[in-house]
Amino acid sequence: MFLEKQFLQMPGPTPVPPQVLRAMSQPMINHRGPEFKELLEEVTTGVQKIYKTENAVLIFPAAGTGGLEAAVVNFISPGEKVLVASIGVFGNRFAEIASKFGAQVEKMEFEWGTAVDPAQLADRLASDQAGEIKAVIVTHNETSTGVINNLPAIRQAMGNHPALLIVDAVSSLGAVDMRTDEWGLDVVVSGAQKAFMLPPGLAFVSVSPKAWAVAEKCTNCKYYWDLTAAKKYLEKGQTPYTPAISLLTGLRESLKMMQAEGLDQAFIRHARLRDMTRAAMRTLGLRLMAADDIASSSLTSVYAPEGIEANKLRKVVREKYNVILSGGQQKLDNKIFRVGHLGWVQPLDIVATVAAIEMGLLDCGCSIELGSGVRAAQQVLRS
């Protein structure tokens, strides 16, 4: 059985507040009736505000990965060239999905732990005189490394190139600023189980007018992920097939909480949680994966000390102190651990997490000064 009082410090799923759990416990309703229409309209408008967009936002009963698939099959036709700027596992996943659906994928890879270099992107696009590249795909916040890309700089790097800009914002939206319209983002995918403080099971996709025009001519196969059908149904307050009603009633509540805190305040809180985590890890002598100027507000990737297996440290921290950290993915497995600090997380959660990591390090035979990381986090909190 689960221990009810765990510190779930992962970059998703994130802890769900009790009021959201309660909101998910509403009785079922008719998804073709007037109460559902009201619910769908309310949450759609609420999500649009977080996106800072006038674009339509469609909500799917799906994991975030489903939103990525929707972003491919609606806007990229088989044989078309797309440029995927990848800085980690989720950039590669987006590339793989595009490739699976017949796109000619050109991957521009950057070392894991670094961000997309807009200058390099600008060069590549400038050389595409024929306009062969139909879409640029980029991850806003790379969950595997804890690096955030500079979307306005990426948009600027595209200049007048006609490609769509398609963004995976699953682990960023709500934790950092996202100005979909101001920044000119054509398709932005996000999900519920990160900064939105919900259990997994909802994917969001926003679509610009320019992207809708592309969708009209897109020849890829789709049914479940058909955004045009979803938009048509949304206009009458419905979905093409049965929606995940309990997650939507939960979303209504989490949007209320997000509004009550205020978006700007949420961004400040997430940045502070990041700074506390980073100061603490540095004080403990641990190496961080991302440089300060590209460090994610959603999670922090930390190298395990020399000679210590990251997964062993995570196991000790979980079993002895009930704090759940994420591991490294793929080539980072057993090398790093990841501390999630997004969603329903407050500063003292990070203090507790740092304390657990300190004790775990000692348990693993690492020599550190107990409380020193905690003190560094406290100092950030009071600064």
Added chain:
Amino acid sequence: MFLEKQFLQMPGPTPVPPQVLRAMSQPMINHRGPEFKELLEEVTTGVQKIYKTENAVLIFPAAGTGGLEAAVVNFISPGEKVLVASIGVFGNRFAEIASKFGAQVEKMEFEWGTAVDPAQLADRLASDQAGEIKAVIVTHNETSTGVINNLPAIRQAMGNHPALLIVDAVSSLGAVDMRTDEWGLDVVVSGAQKAFMLPPGLAFVSVSPKAWAVAEKCTNCKYYWDLTAAKKYLEKGQTPYTPAISLLTGLRESLKMMQAEGLDQAFIRHARLRDMTRAAMRTLGLRLMAADDIASSSLTSVYAPEGIEANKLRKVVREKYNVILSGGQQKLDNKIFRVGHLGWVQPLDIVATVAAIEMGLLDCGCSIELGSGVRAAQQVLRS
């Protein structure tokens, strides 16, 4: 706001029991950790028991329609011929999905309100000497009409034809007997929001060894719905991408409830609810869509009396008596109403529903004897 005490007599979403709502309120857990592994294995085994299968069952964060799409893109290659035996909206939807993904769809349509005629199917397959038909697609319980198909007879009609038998069991599984292995069903799709008493958001797909062999060679595009990837992850107690954790903890609870009642008892209960509904509607002089021998245990489709709009009757019943009935879909819109009686429904719910329909009929100017339908339902209950 919703009224908490509604009678939600629809064929899905169905009412969710309080203990399932509570089970969905568990704190989030790491979907790559040991607690999740235990959860996934427990619910997968539980669902297999309802399927009566040794086949792998994969669970997706999706609406049931997503399961239908998975059944297409994993087993049907573009250009391949499939035979869809359709008896209503959901048979047509399955045909449309297959068609969208490049299958050459041959539709064998039966009048809405009737079942698939196995003899006709047998003739068609016998004439397919070349084995061009790669799959037969059939809906077990057609939710738009309230008709149940005879799966063993359909399987038998296929004789030695090598086509896969792919079944939409979204609104039947758990309400009526389903013997996946005994009946030789290759791919069976179901979902959580019907007899499983959960909110919508989980789709199930079972896959026979014969179907896995087909999947290996299938050239259709897939990523989210990749059953082979899902099976590979299931073997280590995980899912390829983030699972709908809260619905899975709810599923664990609903499976316990289903086991406690006993499957055979659940089938008897559903059949009794059907018989009560049908007896009541007949006594009120209303015409039923399905004949007795093919009548669904999940829902009953009823024609509105001459001169009465079905949707007006539904509106009155909803607004005055707080009972939610489903309407007719597509060409049945405003002609029929549908009474759901599956999932967390007991006999007195049907008595109450019948009473509401009686009063609604009177309110609509129809001359019926108050209480006569109720009495007929009571008599069935006591027989």
